[in-house]
Amino acid sequence: MSCLACGNQQHEHLYDGILSCPACKFSRADLNLSEEAAKKIYGKNYFFGDEYVDYLNEEAALRENARRNLKWMASFCPGGKLLEIGCAYGFFLDEAKHYYDVNGVDIHEEGCKHARRAFNLKARAGNFLDMPYPENSFDAITLWNTLEHLARPDLFIQKSSRLLKKDGALFFSTLDITSFPAKIRGKHWRQIHPPTHISYFSWKSLCIMLEKAGFSIADKKYRGEYRSWNNTFFTLFVLRAKNKKLYESLKKRNWLKGIYYLNTFDIITCAAKKR
Numbered sequence: 001m002s003c004l005a006c007g008n009q010q011h012e013h014l015y016d017g018i019l020s021c022p023a024c025k026f027s028r029a030d031l032n033l034s035e036e037a038a039k040k041i042y043g044k045n046y047f048f049g050d051e052y053v054d055y056l057n058e059e060a061a062l063r064e065n066a067r068r069n070l071k072w073m074a075s076f077c078p079g080g081k082l083l084e085i086g087c088a089y090g091f092f093l094d095e096a097k098h099y100y101d102v103n104g105v106d107i108h109e110e111g112c113k114h115a116r117r118a119f120n121l122k123a124r125a126g127n128f129l130d131m132p133y134p135e136n137s138f139d140a141i142t143l144w145n146t147l148e149h150l151a152r153p154d155l156f157i158q159k160s161s162r163l164l165k166k167d168g169a170l171f172f173s174t175l176d177i178t179s180f181p182a183k184i185r186g187k188h189w190r191q192i193h194p195p196t197h198i199s200y201f202s203w204k205s206l207c208i209m210l211e212k213a214g215f216s217i218a219d220k221k222y223r224g225e226y227r228s229w230n231n232t233f234f235t236l237f238v239l240r241a242k243n244k245k246l247y248e249s250l251k252k253r254n255w256l257k258g259i260y261y262l263n264t265f266d267i268i269t270c271a272a273k274k275r
């Protein structure tokens with residue numbers, strides 16, 4: 001398979017199970033997941049136990065991230081019709097609805113149901129690539145920490161371009177496999193975990209994909225995120241160190257409450273305008 005960004009036919013083995021393009025550094029897990037298999041990965045366990053301890057408990061951190069993203073987005077696209085690809089349980093859209101006419105899509109049915117019931121949002125379950133949204137109909141499309149989960153991020157970016165109006169804006173955040181932490185940590189970098197993360201970007205590969213799809217870069221930065229202590233300790237002790245007892249005793253003592261901000265400088269946040 002040729003590189004999804006630059007089309008290079010060659011690839012090298014970066015780490016066990018991860019192939020990388022020597023020209024633009026776009027990398028991918030050497031997997032061939034069917035849509036059915038992908039759907040299973042993003043079942044209830046992903047949000048409650050496999051990746052997050054309890055996604056709904058992340059609400060405070062996720063809303064804080066959403067509000068900060070919205071403030072930043074306002075200078076590029078202050079209103080109009082917005083689509084969030086990968087809307088999960090709808091926290092970003094519930095914040096965005098104060099400024100935009102919001103729509104969401106996610107492969108995870110349970111999340112969309114929650115978004116509809118709890119927040120009365122327009123959230124559709126299914127594969128974005130199959131959805132018959134009209135072309136030139138959105139002012140803004142967002143993909144927060146989503147591109148790395150996709151087998152064909154190139155197709156998502158191209159379809160986003162078709163759905164956006166001229167001068168419409170694409171906003172996204174994704175991991176950077178050429179960042180300092182990624183290089184230092186190598187195959188132990190926290191972001192390398194197929195089969196949920198399957199596409200790994202360099203800034204160069206993102207620029208090529210965006211350019212090909214008719215976008216111009218409007219802004220790019222490395223920003224941190226709000227996280228909950230609860231999920232951080234769950235990841236460190238339960239998922240990594242397999243020490244559930246320690247995690248549970250800290251939790252019982254109420255030591256894992258609250259959220260904090262951390263910038264690891266390995267996440268790219270970008271705004272791109274449709275030409």
Ligand SMILES: [Zn+2]
Pocket residue numbers: 003004005006007008021022023024025026205
């Ligand atoms: Zn390439």
